[in-house]
Amino acid sequence: MSRDNALARLVGDEQTFVRDDFGRRPRHLVAADRDGFADLLSLDDVDHIIAATALRAPAFRLVRKGETLPTSRVTRSARVGSRPIDDLVDVAAVHREFAGGATIVLQGLHRSWSPVAALCRSLEASLTHRVQANAYLTPPVAQGLNLHGDPHDVFAVQTHGVKRWVVEPTGETRWELELRPGDVLYLPAGTRHAAQTIDQPSLHLTIGVRATTWREVVERAVTQGLASVARLDGLDEPLPARWAQDPGALATRLQRHLDAVASVLQDDGLAEGAADEVADRFWSTRPPDRSGGLRDLLEIDHLDDTTPLRVRPDASCRVRADGEQVTLVLGDRRLTMPARLEPAVRRILDLAVFAPAELDELMDVSSRLVLCRRLVREGLLTIDRRPASERG
Incomplete structure (x- = not known):
């Protein structure tokens, strides 16, 4: 196994x-x-x-x-x-x-x-x-x-x-x-x-x-919902004077606000947004194993088109495209790049073990070396020093 x-x-x-x-x-x-x-x-x-x-x-x-x-x-x-x-x-x-x-x-x-x-x-x-x-x-x-x-x-x-x-x-x-x-x-x-x-x-x-619990995810969704409810009329007004003397009247008005909140929580987009936020928080708080990182930095200026590279084992990287930009959600940071780099980044993640020359049809030599060196510095990639027979 x-x-x-x-x-x-x-x-x-x-x-x-x-x-x-x-x-x-x-x-x-x-x-x-x-x-x-x-x-x-x-x-x-x-x-x-x-x-x-x-x-x-x-x-x-x-x-x-x-x-x-x-x-x-x-x-x-x-x-x-x-x-x-x-x-x-x-x-x-x-x-x-x-x-x-x-x-x-x-x-x-x-x-x-x-x-x-x-x-x-x-x-x-x-x-x-x-x-x-x-x-x-x-x-x-x-x-x-x-x-x-x-x-x-x-x-x-x-x-x-x-x-x-x-x-x-x-x-x-x-x-x-x-x-x-x-x-x-x-x-x-x-x-x-x-x-x-x-x-x-x-x-x-x-x-x-x-384990992350359903309570945590639901609380995140409710928090997002309340943030949008803040725009509703009256929610940020103070309670009336002597409100504690008549809890029944307070409960009646409170129910109207709760009904407004409930209507907001029915929005399908709220669940999707909260789920995405919780998932992003998980993936973006997993620092990678940076073993070999000092050697990488010392050798990075010599990285060329034939240098063997690999994605660090169990490294986190989620790719999010947004108009003219693409964001890489890494284990401990976010990188924002031009959207034109998205195909090359996805190719790197698919290959896992590669040399920059394998990005030939996507980028010119200078551009792909700049990208690879950046991803080595950020800890997503490392120079693969294993014998060729072990690289798979």
């Missing part, structure tokens, strides 16, 4: 999962390959992160028997340049608490650990919901958190050791199961669960899916 497709890697059959399981029911997916997630985060990786990366709170915490230990017990003071800090990991203290039965929690790995970040970006692009990742390293015969439900969906991905889980699916008999390396447990939001180790340590990733 391709490691580029995170959802398929986690659940196997994507279509069945999305149709039958996502947000609806738990799934326990037993691994066919016990090394299936060894590349994401190993015991040695956690050891390295704790001991050698100058970790700072709140990027880590320790939990014992359901309680988070005070940060002061596992941090120390230091200086970074001339600035004093007091939240630097105390490696010896973390080791001591872990030996005493505490679970080490690494938080925000979707930002700080490259293999996990790549998985999360791919999963986010597949589900179009926000994704985050923490890791839990638990010593033998220990429990981290007590029975609880999370406010978001969770994929628990076992990468080392064994952990025993208790799951309480809504309306079903309690599950008792073990996760072994390569296994995945999917839990919809609110599903109560707890986990503990037995006679060996356990390391697992918790990938949280912070």
